[in-house]
Amino acid sequence: MSFLAHPTYSDFERTNSVYADRLKAFLVSVSENKARHARFLNTLSMMEHMGSRRIMMTQSSAALCQETLKHMAEEARHAFFFKRQADRLAGVTLDYDDDDMIAPAFARMYFKRLESFIANDVKNETKPRYVAYLYMSMIIEFRAVWAFSIYQAVLNGKGLALSLKSLLAEEQGHLSGMEANLQALGVATAARLHCFLAKEQDLFERLLHRLESADVADAAAA
Numbered sequence: 001m002s003f004l005a006h007p008t009y010s011d012f013e014r015t016n017s018v019y020a021d022r023l024k025a026f027l028v029s030v031s032e033n034k035a036r037h038a039r040f041l042n043t044l045s046m047m048e049h050m051g052s053r054r055i056m057m058t059q060s061s062a063a064l065c066q067e068t069l070k071h072m073a074e075e076a077r078h079a080f081f082f083k084r085q086a087d088r089l090a091g092v093t094l095d096y097d098d099d100d101m102i103a104p105a106f107a108r109m110y111f112k113r114l115e116s117f118i119a120n121d122v123k124n125e126t127k128p129r130y131v132a133y134l135y136m137s138m139i140i141e142f143r144a145v146w147a148f149s150i151y152q153a154v155l156n157g158k159g160l161a162l163s164l165k166s167l168l169a170e171e172q173g174h175l176s177g178m179e180a181n182l183q184a185l186g187v188a189t190a191a192r193l194h195c196f197l198a199k200e201q202d203l204f205e206r207l208l209h210r211l212e213s214a215d216v217a218d219a220a221a222a
């Protein structure tokens with residue numbers, strides 16, 4: 001494969017194989033303790049909510065179509081799904097505040113930095129907000145599908161009855177949907193995808209590091 005070939009999901013998996021064992025180790029550790037696992041689920045809920053909210057804020061124009069409304073609704077449902085699991089595990093209602101999440105400041109920063117990086121790169125396109133939304137969603141869905149697949153394997157291995165099946169199917173649908181829309185608009189370039197994926201990988205590596213150190217600190221304090 002030449003450097004500028006269009007990256008596929010298997011390319012993403014290969015490039016990220018170095019992080020797979022680290023994420024798995026973090027997830028195994030976090031899922032061993034109910035309170036920490038609840039806080040992790042609540043962090044995922046916050047990130048899904050943030051995704052849904054950003055779609056609502058950036059795409060609310062006269063051209064808002066069924067597909068984008070469906071995407072918004074599905075991300076809001078993912079936020080609800082993780083919040084319900086988090087509260088159930090915690091036995092109380094968790095808030096989106098620092099005490100009830102894991103490394104939330106960096107989780108927010110991961111999202112914001114990636115979004116501003118992409119928005120800045122596509123600012124001269126005809127529909128910059130829409131193109132930024134498509135790219136942002138596509139790049140995040142690569143990570144979501146990858147991370148949720150690892151998480152599901154960990155949950156299965158631990159015998160924890162939590163199925164991410166329908167959520168994963170929806171994230172996979174978003175990934176191919178965004179890709180098809182970018183192709184249709186004629187703004188999809190392999191060079192851009194490589195550049196955005198490299199930026200995302202850098203931000204993810206730092207987020208993973210924060211999650212790992214927060215988990216070690218939490219485990220030591222318990």
Ligand SMILES: [Fe+2]
Pocket residue numbers: 048051074075078144171
């Ligand atoms: Fe989602």
Ligand SMILES: [Fe+2]
Pocket residue numbers: 075141144170171174
């Ligand atoms: Fe999604």
